[in-house]
Amino acid sequence: MQVVNSKQELKKALKSYRSEGKSIGLVPTMGALHQGHISLINRCRAENEVVVASIFVNPTQFDNPEDLKKYPRTLESDCELLEPAGCDIVFAPSADEMYPTLPKLSIDFGNLEHVMEGKYRDGHFNGVGIVVSKLFHLVNPDRAYFGQKDLQQVAVLRRLVNDLSFDLELIACPTLRESDGLAMSSRNTRLSAEARKIAPQLHAALQKAKDLLIQGKTAAETQKEINSFFEAIPEFRPEYFEIADFDDLEPIKKMNTEGKTAICTAAYLDGVRLIDNIVF
Numbered sequence: 001m002q003v004v005n006s007k008q009e010l011k012k013a014l015k016s017y018r019s020e021g022k023s024i025g026l027v028p029t030m031g032a033l034h035q036g037h038i039s040l041i042n043r044c045r046a047e048n049e050v051v052v053a054s055i056f057v058n059p060t061q062f063d064n065p066e067d068l069k070k071y072p073r074t075l076e077s078d079c080e081l082l083e084p085a086g087c088d089i090v091f092a093p094s095a096d097e098m099y100p101t102l103p104k105l106s107i108d109f110g111n112l113e114h115v116m117e118g119k120y121r122d123g124h125f126n127g128v129g130i131v132v133s134k135l136f137h138l139v140n141p142d143r144a145y146f147g148q149k150d151l152q153q154v155a156v157l158r159r160l161v162n163d164l165s166f167d168l169e170l171i172a173c174p175t176l177r178e179s180d181g182l183a184m185s186s187r188n189t190r191l192s193a194e195a196r197k198i199a200p201q202l203h204a205a206l207q208k209a210k211d212l213l214i215q216g217k218t219a220a221e222t223q224k225e226i227n228s229f230f231e232a233i234p235e236f237r238p239e240y241f242e243i244a245d246f247d248d249l250e251p252i253k254k255m256n257t258e259g260k261t262a263i264c265t266a267a268y269l270d271g272v273r274l275i276d277n278i279v280f
């Protein structure tokens with residue numbers, strides 16, 4: 001496994017594979033890797049001849065400087081997970097390497113900017129769109145892998161690939177969870193032992209809402225029960241809990257019977273912002 005820090009080295013590392021006509025898969029990450037990330041690497045390994053992982057804590061997608069500062073950076077242990085998983089190239093650039101000049105371009109993702117993560121994290125998807133576009137141009141992969149854990153990010157990136165005709169296949173992979181239901185996340189390590197015990201209730205709330213909708217409750221009735229659910233756990237400070245259409249992420253009044261329904265939530269616990277979703 002090669003670890004490269006510059007665009008030039010990356011280009012060089014990819015050149016021989018490219019000349020041999022090998023298929024290339026990309027898994028973009030911000031590091032602090034866990035088994036959820038590794039499940040993406042495994043899928044990428046199974047479907048491509050060359051596996052590239054990027055590790056870059058992208059400053060332009062953080063609207064909160066404290067959050068950016070606190071984001072764990074663990075390149076060495078990340079590489080210890082990537083190598084046995086069969087990763088070929090790790091691209092771990094510095095912020096200056098990725099942004100010799102700060103981008104002046106901005107990307108408008110339409111309605112996706114105004115709901116859920118878009119509503120609460122100003123400029124987040126613009127930052128994601130730009131950094132992922134850069135990575136797509138630098139690596140030029142045949143396939144790129146993203147987690148459904150960040151459902152809205154997948155929707156935004158589908159729009160990016162479609163509207164800008166990126167010549168690649170975008171593949172969404174299922175969310176890996178701890179045995180108690182908590183979605184694996186780099187942020188979980190920041191939870192106190194006490195908060196960690198409560199954290200799976202976020203997934204429990206999603207399950208409860210799913211059950212209620214399947215029983216025929218409206219979104220409004222479901223929201224009301226979920227509000228009471230969170231009131232009983234004051235450690236949580238929910239930011240949003242949305243029942244939405246899976247395709248456009250717009251709010252819906254009842255469970256979709258034709259297409260899929262998505263329930264997405266973000267909540268603070270112990271000062272850590274957790275997100276999760278369920279699709280059915």
Ligand code: AMP
Pocket residue numbers: 028029030031036037039040145146147148149150173174175176177183184185186
């Ligand atoms: P991040 O490092 O948080 O930017 O995540 C990098 C990629 O891993 C994103 O596509 C995430 O959606 C995905 N990912 C994060 N957590 C999980 C998880 N628990 N299961 C599956 N994929 C995940």
